[in-house]
Amino acid sequence: MRIATWNVNSIGARLPRVLEWLEAAEPDVVALQELKCTSDDFPHLPIRALGYEAVAHGNGRWNGVALLSRVGLEDVTLDLSGQPEYEGVVETRAVGATCGGVRVWSVYVPNGREPDHDHYAYKLAWFDALRGTVASELAADPALPYAVIGDFNVAPTDADVWDIAQFANSTHVTPAERQALADLRAEGLADLMPRSLKGEPYTFWDYRNGAFHRGWGMRIDLIYANSPFVALAQDTWVDREARKGKGASDHAPLVVDLTDPVTVSP
């Protein structure tokens, strides 16, 4: 089973690239983030034509997440348990589903903007709701392969940004954000590190200043998986090709291949 996560930075603007990528990469389950559309405006038709059913959770101009699957899409959950509001709104940043015997969450963690901004406190509160949701789901079915995948908007270590000196007084690298990731790991999830291509683990490169061709990237799209999921994982990588050329998202897909769960024959 092939599972991927991709912040597409608008499904409307990215649809040609997304369809092209689905046909070429043939993933079974895909988590999308930053749809920038409403649930009703999600392009179900062309995606269904490629064999995927989808659940989209979006409320307009910003945010929005989806799960695509060609191996079943069951027990769909919109939003986290106790998900905090921002400016009075529960934003569309999380959707979970069980696909082909694997429980997956597509998450788009708030950016945080600046360490002294309200959005940063919101980000940390959002992580706490994610931790709580994960804890209760893992306890309910410890043997179920389980992963939270998406844009976490945190670089787990200094090696996950091209130059840590550029991040003084910035979000994405602060001790509190990294502690939020550590708290998730403490609930039983592991950071499934992608195989390094060109010596870089990055999943995001800013559009500005030619960041991609200069190697100015960040690893902020992550796969946080429990032991049963990790035990099935064969290979994990970033599809840098999808970041190239005209009309690309500023994020690349992060992909993991799992062996299909073994069926015991008599």
Add this chain to the structure above:
DNA sequence: ATGCCCTATGATATAGGA
């Protein structure tokens, strides 16, 4: 090489991204 910001909006500037 991959090539020097992009996207959506009651738009013609602004907010957000990270």
